[in-house]
Amino acid sequence: MPEFSESPARLAVSLHQPGPIPLGADFHCDAGELLALVGPSGSGKTTLLRAIAGLYRPAAGRIACGGETWFDAGVRLSLPPQRRRVGLVFQDYALFPHLTALGNVMVALDHLPPRERREQATAWLARVRLEGLAERHPAELSGGQRQRVALARALARNPRVLLLDEPFSAVDQVTRRRLQRELAMLREQIRIPIVLVTHDLDEAAALADRLCVLHGGRSLQAGPPEALFRRPASPEVARVLDRHNLFEGEVVEEGGERRLAWGPWRLEAAEGLATLPLGKRVSWYLPPSDVVLHRRGRPSQGERENPVQARVETLVVLGGMTAVTLAFDHTERTLGFEIATHAARRNGLARGEAVQVSLLAAGIHLMGAETPPDTTRTMT
Template sequence: MAAELVCAPGKLLALVGPSGSGKSTILRAIAGLYRPGHGRIACNGAVWFDAEKGIDLPPHRRSVGLVFQSYALFPHMTALGNVVAALGHLPPDARIERGRELLRLVHLDGLEERRPSALSGGQQQRVAVARALARDPDVLLLDEPFSAVDRRTRRRLHSELQELRAAVSMPIVMVTHDLDEAAALADVLCVLDQGETLQTGRPSDVLSRPTSERVREALDLRSEVEHERV
């Protein structure tokens, strides 16, 4: 891989590109679930991975909140139970209240006792986000977090993600296949192909001024360009 990424606190970086371009692999590498052959990963002044120096912190020592595409909730636990399960670093008597606070943050107050099977896709996604925030991470990683919900719910979740960004000042790295979603949510857009960074910049700049034909292909913009030439 030859990907170079930088995301400041309070900003959202969207990774886009064709299937197999390495987007989800990058998230897994940041989280410590995948070991790159080379490179360096650092967050908030801490080095999590450095191939040259032999540094490779295990996932539990990286301050990461990760929301999977499938949400990966425990089906036998309530919404509150799923969040509390990630609060083992707090004293037992503080976990329930903190779990309720996190569920309120994602607009799920009143649904604490429901199990995932009794929640809609959007509500399950909110539980997954609350659980990811439970350990006060230094970075939040979102792997196609809105792909399993309908368009109407997706728009509402987009709005709630913008609210969440104002409440938690941390870098957010999101994988998406939806260019409209990336343009609406991201501060920075990074185009990937075969594990390589092709172009990085403001979404409006990248989408309106691709720097190469390869970027256009990765964004599936070739047909638009060819139409303009005709």
């Protein structure tokens, strides 16, 4: 069975250029860690993978792995791809159609004697659960099987870094979930940095130790998925991560305490308000999980729960869960959350109905003021 070196090797990337593909990306990925690069189309994700692999040379910046510099524009250093020993799995697999599964993996082992090549390639196919399919050509394999061949070929190079470019996008959902589970198990055995490019935020959250949010070639924020989903650094990050409960308010004082003025309400926030100056306009975000619907006729009066009134704008039943959108009189922005369908029915939720919800203080996350400003209307 092929073995990997257990020595730690951090991948560190800092790439910058104004064009033709704008880049302003800084991130790292440690040995044994999976970093997901997320962002809209055109945000530079694939370009960054190609730069790491040595297939694209940016105008400025540096790439290093395990203490070895792979690219440094300042001294005109750029190691060729073969010297970087990077495993790259493409979205379209990039298998050789005239070669069998075994032959495709053996291509990555051309530095070994022929007999050892076959043995190693067979071992890698077994490791990705393709025993018995070694002699099949790509056209005779399913999408998931072709993806496993591509992964085996990438790993057979004994790479120092594994790069995955939308690796599961071309397979059906059931196969996609199976491949995700297999990657999660495989990464426990290979102690190298793994960088995953994906448009699927659920996939990124499930697989990655950390996310790096990209937009326009710039890295906006990096950190554990849960931290970014609950505490985006800016409204721009929140939008890239498909977080919709974004609003604006003003820091005010009430009863000697800092509050967040939002329309007619004065909201408490568990963190951040005490250090902000009075009168400051701030953007704020609330995770859907921190919206609590009050039972009909039984409004909550609990502390730090920020009870507010709203009306139901939309209800979308999605099996056992119902997506709810609430509208307010003082702003055009809406608040979204999910509730169990049976609870929605029990509460008699219907479009246009008046409801009361709590915006939990522990969930309110304050950010810098957004431009352009919210369409919040002044209450009189």
